[in-house]
Amino acid sequence: MPFESLFPAPLFISGVFVLGLLIGSFLNVVIHRVPARLEHDWRCQCRELLSVQSPGDEPAPPGIVRPGSRCPNCDHAITALENIPVLSFLALRGKCSNCKARISPRYPLVELATAFMFALVAMKFGPTIQTGMALVMTAMLIALAGIDLDHQLLPDSMTLPLLWIGLLASCFGVFTPSIDSILGAVFGYCALWTVFQLFKLLTGKEGMGYGDFKLLAALGAWLGWQQLPLIVLLSSLVGAIIGMTMMGLKKHDGSKPIPFGPFIAIAGWVSLMWGPEIIDAYFHYSGLQR
Numbered sequence: 001m002p003f004e005s006l007f008p009a010p011l012f013i014s015g016v017f018v019l020g021l022l023i024g025s026f027l028n029v030v031i032h033r034v035p036a037r038l039e040h041d042w043r044c045q046c047r048e049l050l051s052v053q054s055p056g057d058e059p060a061p062p063g064i065v066r067p068g069s070r071c072p073n074c075d076h077a078i079t080a081l082e083n084i085p086v087l088s089f090l091a092l093r094g095k096c097s098n099c100k101a102r103i104s105p106r107y108p109l110v111e112l113a114t115a116f117m118f119a120l121v122a123m124k125f126g127p128t129i130q131t132g133m134a135l136v137m138t139a140m141l142i143a144l145a146g147i148d149l150d151h152q153l154l155p156d157s158m159t160l161p162l163l164w165i166g167l168l169a170s171c172f173g174v175f176t177p178s179i180d181s182i183l184g185a186v187f188g189y190c191a192l193w194t195v196f197q198l199f200k201l202l203t204g205k206e207g208m209g210y211g212d213f214k215l216l217a218a219l220g221a222w223l224g225w226q227q228l229p230l231i232v233l234l235s236s237l238v239g240a241i242i243g244m245t246m247m248g249l250k251k252h253d254g255s256k257p258i259p260f261g262p263f264i265a266i267a268g269w270v271s272l273m274w275g276p277e278i279i280d281a282y283f284h285y286s287g288l289q290r
Contacts, residue, residue: 013122016135020118021085023139024111029064031110031146036061038155074099085111114142117269124273133174134272136165137222141265144215148261154211159218166221175272176224184220188228189213208260215261219268227271230279234267235260 040061047053069078076098082088089108096103117138125131140162148154163185170181192213199207220228243258271278 016122020115024114073101145262145265148259159214163218180224184225188220189217235263239263
């Protein structure tokens with residue numbers, strides 16, 4: 001029996017949308033807690049390396065799942081009714097129920113962005129294994145983009161699993177054959193590594209982090225080496241437009257670096273959804289038929 005008969009399109013897309021709201025709520029926790037845990041682990045490793053005794057009063061940061069969320073201002077425990085994606089934010093009018101401190105609107109925005117992106121994936125691929133894998137990729141890209149925006153950090157604990165999952169998916173030809181996936185991972189890493197080395201040679205500065213190399217390698221593993229030029233072009237274009245806009249509006253100090261990871265993530269997701277169509281349109285309108 002075909003999957004389409006088991007999951008009618010409107011019901012399937014609606015279900016994935018709701019799933020996206022729930023996953024988006026979890027991604028907010030990941031974006032907030034993963035960097036804190038990494039920094040704590042790094043401090044512990046440095047103390048161990050330097051034989052420095054750890055201060056006894058330094059609390060360990062919360063885990064990803066436990067304990068539950070609390071208001072950062074008054075430490076009020078967030079109840080289940082206060083943690084319903086988007087709806088709770090609207091019901092509370094964007095304020096803590098206990099101390100009335102403002103809740104960042106980024107929380108519902110991440111939830112809505114995840115839900116709409118999940119729904120678009122469901123519309124694109126339907127009830128298939130591709131949808132399941134694409135949802136995993138989408139969620140990880142959102143989390144990585146959020147962490148990089150806040151901390152200019154792309155954790156290995158997320159970029160490397162994304163790479164391995166992409167390589168594993170290629171064994172079953174989910175998005176691209178294995179040979180294209182392996183070449184995509186190699187060329188993706190080497191492309192930005194080469195740019196990094198040239199920029200450092202010419203300016204004496206580091207233009208990007210190693211996490212950017214790994215993220216592009218992961219996208220190459222998922223989508224194949226053929227998509228890499230499009231991803232690099234789109235990420236550079238989006239980054240240039242947003243960077244110049246922010247500086248033009250005096251929202252960013254030109255002396256401070258802008259994280260490149262979110263632009264790679266955006267370009268990678270666009271390529272996942274419409275990469276072949278964009279490439280075909282380019283060759284068609286440029287007169288270079290493939």
